[in-house]
Amino acid sequence: MMALLKLGCMEMLNSIEIRGVSKKYASIDALNKISIDIKRGEIFGVIGPDGAGKTTLFRILSTLILPDSGDVSIEGFDIREDYKEIRKIIGYMPGKFSLYGDLSVNENLSFFASVFNVSVDENSYLIEDIFKDIAPFGSRKASRLSGGMKQKLALSCALIHKPSVLFLDEPTTGVDPVSRREFWQILDRLNKMGITIVVSTSYMDEALLCDRIALIKEGVILNSNTPAGVVSSFKNKLLAVWGDEMPTLLKELRSFDFINSVYSFGHEHHLSVHINNFSSHLIENISTLLKDRGHTNFHIKEINPGIEDCYMEFASKGAAYE
Secondary structure (H helix, E strand, C coil): CHHHHHHHHHHCCEEEEEEEEEEEECCEEEEEEEEEEEECCCEEEEECCCCCCHHHHHHHHCCCCCCCEEEEEECCEECCCCHHHHHHHEEEECCCCCCCCCCEHHHHHHHHHHHCCCCCHHHHHHHHHHHCCCHHHCCCEHHHCCHHHHHHHHHHHHHCCCCCEEEEECCCCCCCHHHHHHHHHHHHHHHHCCCEEEEEECCHHHHHHCCEEEEEECCEEEEEECHHHHHHCCCCEEEEEEECCHHHHHHHHHCCCCCCEEEEECCEEEEEECHHHCCCCHHHHHHHHHHHCCCCCEEEEEECCCHHHHHHHHHHCCCCCC
16 A cells, blocks of 8 residues: 555655644634645745744644644655654754754764664765855754754754655744845755755745745635735735824724725835725825825825735635635
């Protein structure tokens, strides 16, 4: 049966299939009937804020916990029946640094290689670009590394057995912008080697670096598509407003009943307007309303939505938005 599964997975387009997965902690629905297909050889991003259910999903995919209901297969292997086989072909980097702080850099790497009955030299080509920056600190204890170096060591340990699927749970959280950029360059190189990469993040800009993404909120998938496909699902018109007295502007804009939603984005407020309420005179009408309420120094323009705009719009609907 195992041989048939292996033969079958070679012919499958999907590396990972998630079907109706749910997980509850007490009265909290961490995951609610999640269904996702992840194609072999792609970078797939799970995008959402803290508490959205990302870590629970990754712990299920990594066979650390079981779902309450639903099915998952990874490269043709079932997470319940074939978890030992799955552990041989996946690499997992949890969001929290989980290596042995009292072991040195080299000792950590050697330990994880030994767990999978491989040598560091055997698969060194996979990690040479990553490990070269921390190699000079090979005798330093892992607990004394900087955030960026800990990240690279954890990734090296997750790769040392040459996995075909790599799970990275919020790998760039708390890392400086330069290290974030370097990390995604590393992921791109690994992906070109044929490794399927599943990465979670709360940084919406990182969604654009993935082949496909799933937006998740409170255990529910809001939308799953390519980044461009997610943006094209945004059916309303979007306006940006900025000027003096931004808090007051926000309050005034939210009082207009023809506006679907208003959210602050940096130095701007983004207004979502239903397509049926949009006209060539809308910006002029909003300007008139704001002037009537005492606002004088402000600007309004139509803009294209980004991933974060889509997330806020879909999340406000309170259900999956396909």
